[in-house]
Amino acid sequence: MTEELKVAIDRKGSGAVLYTKGYINNVGGEEIANRAYELMDDGVRTLLLNLRETKIVNSIGISILIEIIEKMMDKGGRIAFCCLTPVIHKTFQIMGLANYATIYDSEEAAAKELAL
Amino acid sequence: MPPLVRRFSDFFRDLEQLERTAARTEAVLEVFARHTPFPRGALYLRDRDARLRLAAKSRQFIAPEILDDEPPAELIASPDRVIVPLRSGRDPVGVLALAAAGVYEEQDLDLLRAGAVFLSTVIANQRLTQEAREGDFQLKYRLWELETLYDIGLSIAGTLNIEELADEILFRMISLINARRAALFLREGGRFKVYRSFGDVRSDFLDDELTTQLLEAGRPISFEAGADCIFPACTTFVAVPIRGDNEVIGVLAAADRETRDGGIGVFDENELRLLSLFANQVAIALENARLHRDALEKQAMERELELAATIQRDILPKSVPSLEEMEIAALARPARQVGGDYHAFFERENGATLLVADVSGKSMPAALLVSALHAAVQLLVGEGRPLGEVATELNRHIHSWSAENKFITLIMAAIDREAETLEYVNAGHNPGYLLNDGRVDTLKSHGLPIGMLAQSKYMTQIRPFPSGSTVVLYSDGITEAENEAGEEFGNERLEPLLDGRASPAELRDRIGAAVDAFTGSAPQKDDQTLVIARSGSGRMRNQP
Numbered sequence: 001m002t003e004e005l006k007v008a009i010d011r012k013g014s015g016a017v018l019y020t021k022g023y024i025n026n027v028g029g030e031e032i033a034n035r036a037y038e039l040m041d042d043g044v045r046t047l048l049l050n051l052r053e054t055k056i057v058n059s060i061g062i063s064i065l066i067e068i069i070e071k072m073m074d075k076g077g078r079i080a081f082c083c084l085t086p087v088i089h090k091t092f093q094i095m096g097l098a099n100y101a102t103i104y105d106s107e108e109a110a111a112k113e114l115a116l
Numbered sequence: 117m118p119p120l121v122r123r124f125s126d127f128f129r130d131l132e133q134l135e136r137t138a139a140r141t142e143a144v145l146e147v148f149a150r151h152t153p154f155p156r157g158a159l160y161l162r163d164r165d166a167r168l169r170l171a172a173k174s175r176q177f178i179a180p181e182i183l184d185d186e187p188p189a190e191l192i193a194s195p196d197r198v199i200v201p202l203r204s205g206r207d208p209v210g211v212l213a214l215a216a217a218g219v220y221e222e223q224d225l226d227l228l229r230a231g232a233v234f235l236s237t238v239i240a241n242q243r244l245t246q247e248a249r250e251g252d253f254q255l256k257y258r259l260w261e262l263e264t265l266y267d268i269g270l271s272i273a274g275t276l277n278i279e280e281l282a283d284e285i286l287f288r289m290i291s292l293i294n295a296r297r298a299a300l301f302l303r304e305g306g307r308f309k310v311y312r313s314f315g316d317v318r319s320d321f322l323d324d325e326l327t328t329q330l331l332e333a334g335r336p337i338s339f340e341a342g343a344d345c346i347f348p349a350c351t352t353f354v355a356v357p358i359r360g361d362n363e364v365i366g367v368l369a370a371a372d373r374e375t376r377d378g379g380i381g382v383f384d385e386n387e388l389r390l391l392s393l394f395a396n397q398v399a400i401a402l403e404n405a406r407l408h409r410d411a412l413e414k415q416a417m418e419r420e421l422e423l424a425a426t427i428q429r430d431i432l433p434k435s436v437p438s439l440e441e442m443e444i445a446a447l448a449r450p451a452r453q454v455g456g457d458y459h460a461f462f463e464r465e466n467g468a469t470l471l472v473a474d475v476s477g478k479s480m481p482a483a484l485l486v487s488a489l490h491a492a493v494q495l496l497v498g499e500g501r502p503l504g505e506v507a508t509e510l511n512r513h514i515h516s517w518s519a520e521n522k523f524i525t526l527i528m529a530a531i532d533r534e535a536e537t538l539e540y541v542n543a544g545h546n547p548g549y550l551l552n553d554g555r556v557d558t559l560k561s562h563g564l565p566i567g568m569l570a571q572s573k574y575m576t577q578i579r580p581f582p583s584g585s586t587v588v589l590y591s592d593g594i595t596e597a598e599n600e601a602g603e604e605f606g607n608e609r610l611e612p613l614l615d616g617r618a619s620p621a622e623l624r625d626r627i628g629a630a631v632d633a634f635t636g637s638a639p640q641k642d643d644q645t646l647v648i649a650r651s652g653s654g655r656m657r658n659q660p
Binding site (some may be wrong): 023025026030055056057058060061063068087091092094095096 | 252253256257259260267283284286287290291294295296314374375376378477
């Protein structure tokens with residue numbers, strides 16, 4: 001295992017799916033934020049974060065994810081998450097992310113609901 | 117609307133926008149530049165350390181990063197610039213330093229004073245909102261820490277697979293203390309070996325000096341790392357011992373605690389306390405996993421023993437053959453841990469061939485070797501070859517087939533009723549006994565055990581075996597049977613029992629009972645085998 005985070009993006013019209021692989025910490029969170037803000041500047045208003053290959057998130061990563069959610073909400077868009085490990089799912093619920101972003105079990109379920 | 121009122125109105129409308137949009141600090145200067153004759157300047161805001169730190173400045177406006185002077189109580193005006201304090205109540209929140217574009221009037225300064233009051237309120241509100249959000253975040257974060265510790269007691273302790281457990285431990289620890297890298301070390305002798313790591317480690321073992329420190333301290337150790345840190349190029353380091361029931365069973369180590377401003381900080385007291393609590397939970401989880409693994413290994417071993425016992429049961433003769441003028445009796449008592457005793461009977465012209473063997477080792481490996489011996493013996497003896505040739509061929513076959521340290525002690529005896537002879541081969545086995553006319557002769561070993569040396573050759577030995585003679589073959593499980601004091605039954609207790617007048621069945625029962633009486637309640641450690649035959653006349657037939 002390594003600590004480096006990798007991000008991949010699948011653009012779908014005015015939406016996009018952002019795939020993460022690795023640790024969402026300060027460095028990883030900033031990488032996600034930069035890519036998410038680029039997408040927002042490019043008109044994306046529905047962003048799904050697929051965390052299937054992420055097993056660890058720390059508190060700084062969470063605060064960055066909250067900033068991304070708020071920024072998207074300011075622009076009238078929405079952010080959702082899918083494919084979380086049970087530990088990360090619980091973490092998001094406790095830290096309040098689940099109040100502002102919907103969490104889906106699978107990418108298929110999210111894509112159907114978000115029309116991606 | 118009078119121009120002055122309109123000017124105030126426009127200025128405040130723009131300032132209000134700042135509050136609504138939680139604006140960038142540069143926007144503050146833009147609003148002041150738009151509505152006052154001060155187009156350039158700098159905005160300083162009080163930071164967490166109560167210092168006035170530059171938040172925004174106009175292009176080409178020279179301003180230091182930190183303002184050392186305390187903000188003035190009132191606006192200070194000079195012909196080319198003004199210093200405007202920003203206060204919320206009595207608390208200074210910042211300073212505006214603005215450069216004049218030209219001559220300005222008193223009403224411009226009034227506009228600045230009013231704007232500063234409004235801006236101060238906006239900044240104070242934003243700060244309060246931010247602090248409330250951070251407080252909320254911290255509260256939730258503390259709750260999450262508690263939940264994590266609680267979860268470790270449940271979900272981790274429920275993870276009995278040590279591989280999965282190691283990942284779970286690392287992931288949760290990294291999250292809990294905001295570390296960038298971490299490793300789990302488990303005890304291996306007197307050292308601690310890396311079992312799982314997140315990020316590279318420079319060595320498989322924890323540094324000896326650090327190990328000593330941890331064992332002595334018994335609690336977390338944290339320091340700013342140097343070049344010898346186990347994580348390459350790490351800045352800060354922490355390690356905590358995992359204390360099992362009797363000793364430290366492992367170590368959790370982590371490096372580079374992330375801070376909110378994007379830097380790396382030392383692991384603070386709160387994190388060390390959390391790590392200690394975490395290590396306590398991990399100790400329980402690891403002990404549970406270890407016990408579970410031991411139970412699984414025991415289960416697997418029992419399954420293997422059961423299978424080996426089945427193999428051996430299927431191979432050994434199901435019944436004792438009966439010959440009209442030859443009596444044969446046998447005893448086979450397998451030990452709980454399957455050993456490697458084997459015996460067989462073969463019909464031959466004018467008599468029978470008897471065999472007792474003991475394969476080295478226990479359990480499945482021994483059972484497999486017994487199986488190989490059985491197949492080879494059935495083939496070779498069945499061909500009617502002389503016993504010496506059988507043993508030589510058997511030796512060659514077993515040596516090439518079995519593992520290096522596997523061998524078989526074996527005694528074969530062929531009775532020829534008509535010739536009244538007994539041919540035998542003893543390859544490293546206990547001496548057999550020949551009972552005739554009140555005399556007890558031994559059939560001693562005259563060669564190495566089967567399978568020990570590829571070149572071994574065995575010669576058939578021959579003895580007179582007149583009608584009424586008895587041959588007794590046995591395994592070392594008889595003579596080496598131990599009593600509770602650890603004493604062996606021995607040949608000295610066996611030989612007085614060898615009365616040639618008794619039938620083979622009587623001898624078998626007598627020896628079996630004597631061994632039982634000697635061993636008492638001591639556990640049987642090895643297979644016990646006895647094969648006894650007395651000559652007579654007639655053909656061999658199997659009884660059910």
